Amino acid sequence: MGWELGVAEAKSEYLTETDLWRHTQQFLMNATHTTTYKHMLMKALLECTIELSDSGVLTFNQISRHVTKMYWSLIVTNGLRQVNQIGKLSSIEKTMLTFQATHEIPSTWNFDRLPVQQQQQLIRNVNQFYKKYVYGSFYASFEGTVYSFNRKEEWVKLVPGYIVFFEKYKRVLMNVTNYQLAVFLEKYNTREAMERILNKIEFVSARQSLNEFKQILLSHGHPICFYCMRPLKQIHVDHFIPWSYIQNDVLWNFVLACPTCNTSKNNRMAKVDYLYALVERNDDLRVAERMETYKETKLIHLYNYAVQNGFEANWAPKT
Ligand SMILES: [Zn+2]
Known part of the structure; x- marks a missing residue:
């Protein structure tokens, strides 16, 4: 139901937090009986909240980039089946596996390792499918409250209420979505493929290498640790707001750090002084095409939302 809609307005009703929870929980309980399409869209939306325009818009292409990357990891890298019939492949599986075979891509490769043109081609293929079948049906699952499309x-x-809701409860929502996805996959996959499944799903979007960001930051600043200010011999790239909250890789959230600081900070957040230092650093970062999604207020909001999601902001380097 709903998949055939071409254009739809979100219902203009006032939603309390209880309403938002109710719609989301109904969605999560009912999303997957046949395939994983809707859960993957939910994960992509949670990952994409930091890319939203001021008016809350995301393009299908932005979303499809996240969906494609995750499906590549599940289907190609981890060999996980995505459909509720033994011996049958879903459209997305056919798309991924055919593409992999045609271009002779090793199954150990992360999506990021594919040449940009191949990435774009695959994103377009996934986009066509999602456009045709998934956005309308996802909309209907939330009874038309979650977005216009x-x-x-x-x-x-x-819808603004959902933007705040997704940020505020992102970690819990992501964990529940991952769990529901695992429950579905468990029914149609071998024990071998299911080994460490929650770990596989949780890191489905993680990059193989942050080298690209390291190079940009090195060419636009001094090789010193962002936290302890010591000159860098060995260089680590740190997600200022932890990846496990933000689940996205944007230049404005990366800093160069020494191994000691990076390892000691781990999944925590630095004290608020460092947030202000990052705001200043980002003001000086003249890499326009990498800063399209950046706003000072957005970074500050995310920092506060991460605290609400359970990340303590009390870390500082040892002096
Ligand atoms: Zn340091």
Whole structure:
């Protein structure tokens, strides 16, 4: 139901937090009986909240990039089946596996390792499918409350209440989505493929290498540790707001750090002084095409939301 809609407006009703929880829980309980499509869209939306425009818009292409990357990891890298019939492949599985075979890509490769043109081609293929079948049906699962969308112009516009809700409860929502996904996959996959399944799902979007970000930061600043200010011999790249909250890789959230600071900070957040230092650093970072999604207020909000999601902001380097 709902998948055939071309354009739909989100219902303009006032939603309390109880309403938001109710719609989301109903969605999570009912999303997957046949395939993993809707859960993957939910994960992509949670990952994409930091890419939203001021008016809450995401393009299908932005979302499809996340969906494609995750499916590549599940299907190609981890060999996980995505459909509720033994011996049958879902459309996304066919798309991924055919593409991999045609281009002779090793199954050990992360999506990031594919040449950019191949990435874009695969994203377009996934986008066609999601455009046709998934956005409308996802919309219907939330009883039309979560977003407006336009299939022709290829965008969704999230309802403001959901934007705040997704940020505020991102970690819990991501964990529950991952869990539901695992429950589905468990029914149709071998024990071998299911080994360490929650770990596989949780890190489905993690990059193999952050080298690209290291190079950009090195060419735009001094080789010193962002936290302890000591000159860098060995260089680590640190997610200022931890990856396990933000689940996305954007230049404005990366800093160069020494191994001691990076290891000691781990999954925690630095004290608020470092947030202000990052705001200043980002003001000086002149890499326009990498800063499109950046706003000072956004970074500050995310920092506060991460605290609400359980990440303590009390870390400082040892002096
Ligand atoms: Zn340091």
